[in-house]
Amino acid sequence: MKNLFSDTKKTFLFFLALGLLFYGNSIKNDFAIDDSYVTVTNYPVKSQKYVPNNRLVAQGLKGIPKIWQVRYGHESGMAYDYRPVVLTLFAIEYAVFGRAPHINHFISIFLYTLCIFYLFSVLKLCLKQYPYKEPFALICAVLFLAHPVHNEVVNNIKCADELLTFLFGLLTTYHILLFFESKKTKYLFFSAIFILLAYYTKLNSVLFIVLIPITLLFFLKIEKKQVFYVFIGLLALFILHNGIRRLILTENEVRLFYHFENPLFTEDVSFFTKILFALKTLGVYIKLFFIPYPLHFYYGTAMLPLTSSVFDPEIILAVLFLLVTGVYCYKTKNRLAFFGLLFFLITIGPMVNLLTPMVGIVAERFCFMASMGFVIFIVSVLFSLYKTVPIEINNKLFVARPVLWLSVFCIIFLFYTWNRNRVWKDEITLFEHDVPSLEKSAGANNLLANKYFAMLSFSKNNPEQVLVDKCLHHYKLAFTNDSTVYTAFNNTGAITFFYLHKPAEALALFARAINSNPVYPQAYENMADCYDALGKPRESLKNYIKAISQNPQQYRSYLLMIKILARQKQYTAALNLMKIAEARFPNDNQLRIEKENLKNR
Secondary structure, eight states, X not given: OTGGXXXXXXXXHHHHHHHHHHHGGGTTOOOOTTGGGTSOOOOOOTTSXXXXXXXXXXXXXXXXXXXXXXXXXXXXXEEEXXXXXXXXXHHHHHHHHSSOHHHHHHHHHHHHHHHHHHHHHHHXXXXXXXXXXXXXXXXXXXXXXXXXXXXXXXXXXGGHHHHHHXXXXXXXXXXXXXXXXXXXXXXXXXXXXXXXXXXXXXXXXXXXXXXXXXXXXXXXXXXXHHHHHHHHHHHHHHHHHHHHHHHXXXXXXXXXXOTTTOGGGTOOOOHHHHHHHHHHHHHHHHHHHHOOXXXXXXXXXXXXXXXXXXXXXXXXXXXXXXXXXXXXXXXXOOHHHHHHHHHHHHHHGGXXXXXSOOTTSXXXXXXXXXXXXXXXXXXXXXXXXXXXXXXXXXXXXXXXXXXXXXXXXXXXXXXXXXXXXXXXXXXXXXXXXXXXXXXTOHHHHHHHHHHXXXXXXXXXXXXXXXXXXXXXHHHHHHHHHOTTOHHHHHHHHHIIIIXXXXXXXXXXXXXXXXXXXXXXXXXXXXXXXXXXXTTOHHHHHHHHHHHHHHOTTOHHHHHHHHHHHHHTTOHHHHHHHHHHHHHHSXXXXXXXXXXXXXXXX
16 A cells, blocks of 8 residues: 555545545536536527527637636626636636536546645645654545535535635645755746636635745744745735736626625624624534534525524534634644644634625535645544554554544545435535525525526426425525515515416515615516506506616516507507617517507507
């Protein structure tokens, strides 16, 4: 076994085999939550013009220059974040393979394996002065690979940004370590390239500006001024990255945040409340590291309410963890454990909602980098329990306590990961599996209801009552847990009006949607439909006008206003509106038909 880890190629193939063992059954999965942000996930629909949901990625290699000029996410008029490297990766994948979720999943596993391989390599370089460097690095790498909390990062194709950020950070660290070992300047050049790639992948890569110097201070016998130079170099490259980004970006950032995503976006709370909330969030992550069950695709406000008591279990767990680990490091002087704890706290710190609110409050992907520090801490504690520390990688390493305990956990993790991979088969499978344990999550219930609503909307025949009931049930859970989920009110109103034919009840729901979000043209259009059905054309026209004033492209509102005006024999007003509609929607066949109908009256 020792020969296996003395050869770089064999070592990588070992980790690749292990990665496929844990995640190979995810390759057959389809796209899942939010994958449409980063690649083309929709199919062409027969007799309809095909519009790929990600037009830049659909251009393949031709779309790459534009990818570097625009924002990462686009939704409902919003444009946010800047992650051109990950979109470039998906454009290349699409150019070569087309719409291929199975290829995307394999590449995710491959990237994950690369992360594990370079984690092992970096730890070996860091621990060069320790006789047990290889066993320690191997156990850390295997435990990191096996931990189920990484399931989202590997299974969610969108999370390639997390994988690439961590990988580029490790590669930067690896090459800086090689530089100090060999004094060859080429390694500084490579490290500069990799850290720039990290910066252009995701903003949390900025943490490596601090993490890399701390790593050098802990493990290399070099002058502090050299560490300072590394820090200044990393910081200078980040400033350079910011300058280039400002020069080439053509879009301003527009992002709206909602209460159901995180109450801190909309509520003004005291600093003490924020501290309690941060401890509560930290407690959730610590629990997930020790007991990664149940795992969820989404959390959100009601799952972790802002009102907290100092006696909340999560807060107690967080405080106990900080006290116990701090006292342990102080008493034992376990340098590796202290490094692991420090790495963990630095990387989890920005994710606990203290400095800035996190969308969803908690997410398993948010603790991906932090899990490296946690794993190092745990393995350091276990190695301290050995009477004779193992210095070679052999069979005895895995059958002797305390590593034997970890081996048992890894086997349990393997079966759990296999099952969780199946849950990520596609969006509807994931949502239906997780939502029963997310009853209080407005966001999760709204997402599942939206899937049912889409199925309802595209039903050719009369919808099954069970589908209507599922929609209504989950939308009700969504707005009951958080009344700011305005789309849940609107879509419930749409079902109530169009499928249950109850315009009066629907009207009240659309009003609640508008009360939560006054700029909601679709809700105004739906209210207009209800008033029309109730025989109130004046109120109907008023709401269609409101819808158009908020969104001049509200095509259906023009069409229905023209029909109402024609019924009211206001032909001049109808023709005037027709001219405006034709200017907005030239060569539209339905408008042409309505115009002929008006002329014949």
